[in-house]
Amino acid sequence: xxxxxxxxxxxxxxxxxxxxxxxxxxxxxxxxxxxxxxxxxxxxxxxxxxxxxxxxxxxxxxxxxxxxxxxxxxxxxxxxxxxxxxxxxxxxxxxxxxx
Amino acid sequence: xxxxxxxxxxxxxxxxxxxxxxxxxxxxxxxxxxxxxxxxxxxxxxxxxxxxxxxxxxxxxxxxxxxxxxxxxxxxxxxxxxxxxxxxxxxxxxxxxxxxxxxxxxxxxxxxxxxxxxxxxxxxxxxxxxxxxxxxxxxxxxxxxxxxxxxxxxxxxxxxxxxxxxxxxxxxxxxxxxxx
Numbered sequence: 001x002x003x004x005x006x007x008x009x010x011x012x013x014x015x016x017x018x019x020x021x022x023x024x025x026x027x028x029x030x031x032x033x034x035x036x037x038x039x040x041x042x043x044x045x046x047x048x049x050x051x052x053x054x055x056x057x058x059x060x061x062x063x064x065x066x067x068x069x070x071x072x073x074x075x076x077x078x079x080x081x082x083x084x085x086x087x088x089x090x091x092x093x094x095x096x097x098x099x
Numbered sequence: 100x101x102x103x104x105x106x107x108x109x110x111x112x113x114x115x116x117x118x119x120x121x122x123x124x125x126x127x128x129x130x131x132x133x134x135x136x137x138x139x140x141x142x143x144x145x146x147x148x149x150x151x152x153x154x155x156x157x158x159x160x161x162x163x164x165x166x167x168x169x170x171x172x173x174x175x176x177x178x179x180x181x182x183x184x185x186x187x188x189x190x191x192x193x194x195x196x197x198x199x200x201x202x203x204x205x206x207x208x209x210x211x212x213x214x215x216x217x218x219x220x221x222x223x224x225x226x227x228x229x230x231x232x233x234x235x236x237x238x239x240x241x242x243x244x245x246x247x248x249x250x251x252x253x254x255x256x257x258x259x260x261x262x263x264x265x266x267x268x269x270x271x272x273x274x275x276x277x278x279x
Contacts, residue, residue: 009113028172032130032168043140076262081266
């Protein structure tokens with residue numbers, strides 16, 4: 001098993017996630033794309049850990065999963081709050097802080 | 100050889116799901132495609148001997164995070180215009196029944212095939228390896244990374260409190276209305 005195939009898969013997944021964050025206007029879809037990016041990082045962590053035969057990669061991936069869960073909880077609460085304030089979850093509707 | 104085939108199949112599943120996430124019009128479809136991607140990644144984890152992580156991936160991501168996404172999507176009523184006809188496919192019910200019974204049979208076979216710890220009867224599928232990486236993972240997590248582990252628990256508590264405070268409906272009742 002080579003390492004680079006996992007790295008390529010992770011890179012492609014990360015790029016798909018970046019595209020989703022930049023291109024989608026629905027705030028929930030933006031959060032889902034962030035999940036894709038976090039998973040790409042997880043693949044890399046586990047692949048490197050497997051290659052070097054250390055368990056640290058899996059430990060870091062576990063922490064990333066925990067942080068992702070917390071991030072989704074708070075992020076979706078913010079989306080709910082946005083919807084309650086403006087009856088919209090289109091990220092382009094929220095430009096109050098634009099200079 | 101087998102590794103390569105497993106990798107390719109799982110990678111195709113991952114990438115198809117990821118493309119579905121960002122290209123689907125309906126957010127519900129995107130959430131279901133996200134489940135597909137997460138299962139593909141779980142297969143990748145298993146192929147790299149990260150069995151515990153694969154289980155966590157399925158339980159936490161597919162079981163908790165995607166359900167949270169679906170809750171919010173349904174709550175915001177993004178797809179109210181969709182016509183949700185039940186029984187769109189005529190064979191769907193029977194296909195689902197066959198799939199369910201097949202899954203049950205497979206699960207039962209796996210349970211019966213593993214060693215019985217009480218009677219010591221050897222199973223056909225083989226027992227779970229005692230020196231699996233779950234033990235190594237736990238040893239590392241609770242020794243080298245114990246502070247990070249505790250901080251993660253703190254982070255989760257803060258996230259729960261933050262989510263509850265943010266999503267709570269503001270109390271706008273006047274004192275005399277509250278008394279009625």
